[in-house]
Amino acid sequence: MAPFELPLGDGTVSVDLPDCEVTVAEPAGGEAVDVRAAAERAVDSPLGPALTELVDPDDTIAIVVTDVTRATPDDVLVDVLLEELQQVGVFREQVSVVVGLGLHRPMTDAELEEMLGDRADLAENHDPDDTVDVGEVDGATVELNRTVAQADRVLSTGMVEPHQYAGFSGGGKTVAIGAGGEPIIRYTHGPEMLSRDGVRLGSIEENPFREAVDEAGDLCGLDFCLNVTHGPAGILDVAAGEPRLVVRELADSATEALSVEVADRYDAVVAGVGAPKDANLYQATRAATYVVLGATNPLREGGRVVVPAALPEGAGEGTGEQRFYEWLSGAESAESLYKEMREGYEPGAQRAFVVARALRDHDVYVTNSEAPDVVDECLLHARASVEDAVESGSDVLVVPDALNTLLV
Incomplete structure (x- = not known):
């Protein structure tokens, strides 16, 4: 060769x-989409209630985004969400962008600028030591970033891509893990969870890890997410709305595009x-x-x-x-x-x-x-x-x- x-x-x-x-x-790969156009269509035709139905003009908003370890086009996705929020009278001074680091390192100012462009001034790195207790999943405490916990509405961007434990990432995981504290990370990523049947790459059906992070996302108050999936050609699909439905739709798109026998x-x-x-x-x-x-x-x-x-x-x-x-x-x-x-x-x-x-x-x-x-x-x-x-x-x-x- x-x-x-x-x-x-x-x-x-x-x-x-x-x-x-x-x-x-070589997987089939799919065809790349125009991210902005696809994101706008997804927000206009969401899976579940429209964003404009969920938000009031005086609401404060937290948007949790992925960090530098994910190739998510957060600049475009955040921009589309901000434009949609303006339709109901919510403006940028009411919005905080929290970078979902989990336990990864903080992003630098230069990285934030590159990732978010002129929206970088809205961003803050998640601090896993500054959290609020919002409930429990299977006895494990769910802690949430203080800025996110204090917001009236919680939104997220995310990448639905193959994930070793969750089957596919994205949805509630971006908030519950990315903007969460150590207890839920310890539980979901511990040996007992990772040894369970169904916890594996590429499968969200009957996957205990996926179920746990979805439940934790509910406790975190995640109202609406705008996620993408990608492949060799680039961004392949975009979906918006109720987190579980978004993950399911994009996981189907990814599986079709990325599988090789x-x-x-x-x-x-x-x-x-x-x-x-x-x-x-x-x-x-x-x-x-x-x-x-x-x-x-x-x-x-x-x-x-x-x-x-x-x-x-x-x-x-x-x-x-x-x-x-x-x-x-x-x-x-x-x-x-x-x-x-x-x-x-x-x-x-x-x-x-x-x-x-x-x-x-x-x-x-x-x-x-x-x-x-x-x-x-x-x-x-x-x-x-x-x-x-x-x-x-x-x-x-x-x-x-x-x-x-x-x-x-």
């Missing part, structure tokens, strides 16, 4: 595996990530776990996953990322780490638990990174290039966009 390109940071890297049998997993088994899977997800190891390891722990594991026994990732932030700078690093870097083996973490861990460390689960059966190689020492410290293998990580004569499956491909 001729050399091929894979995403790396904001660019690409050329890969040549002349001695290997290479198959490329796997008929064979391979010695190696080369899984592409690219920006923003390859900024740090915490996010980039999603590529490996999506491959190994998805609906169909395409690897033979002893097969490996190879992930080219830039990693300019190393393991990651947020609380969750640092907990992830501490668990992995302090472990002697994947098996011992998995057993230890089954007894419990802090919120944010769940990615280490899931990585350990995958590593029990398959090695993971991270290539082309700026942080090879961090990779090697975390039970993974650093290599300078993809070619260095794939053995000659291997049967190789290339998944150019691993986070937006469902192997079925």
Whole structure:
């Protein structure tokens, strides 16, 4: 096979595996939409009550948006919501935009400016230590960002994309987790939840994780969301309205566009990530776990996953990322780490638990990174290039966009 390109940071890297049998997993991909036009249509024809029916002119509004780890066109989505709010006499001085960080690092002023443009002055980073108790889900306390809790109406943007635990992200998860406190993150991302039947990539039906974050979203008062889904072509679909209905519609769109049937088994899977997800190891390891722990594991026994990732932030700078690093870097083996973490861990460390689960059966190689020492410290293998990580004569499956491909 001729050399091929894979995403790396904001660019690409050329890969040549002349001695290997290479198959490329290319989902149908769908067709890109004009985001603004599609968002305006979605808000005009929502799933459930219209935004203009939910809001009064004197209401204060909190819009929870995704952070830098999601490629959501928040500038356009927030703009469309603000324009719709103006139709009922709600203006920008009544609106706060809260960045749903969860336990990720705060966004910088420059990042907020790039993400939101001239709406950046409305934005504040979520502080998980400044929250209000709004109820319980299955005995777990749901805490909510104070600004969001004090608003009369809560809206959100979001990305409905394949998610290791929720099946698909978006909807109530953006608010309940992104603008929530540690207790609900600890519960939903703990070993007991993540070991339950139905908690898996690409499925929202009878998924206990999805059900928990939806219930938490209700307690947070999420009234209306404007979400998108994306694929290789770009943004594929937009939906607005009642959060559960929005997630269901966009999950259907994503499944149709992103599924690839796997008929064979391979010695190696080369899984592409690219920006923003390859900024740090915490996010980039999603590529490996999506491959190994998805609906169909395409690897033979002893097969490996190879992930080219830039990693300019190393393991990651947020609380969750640092907990992830501490668990992995302090472990002697994947098996011992998995057993230890089954007894419990802090919120944010769940990615280490899931990585350990995958590593029990398959090695993971991270290539082309700026942080090879961090990779090697975390039970993974650093290599300078993809070619260095794939053995000659291997049967190789290339998944150019691993986070937006469902192997079925």
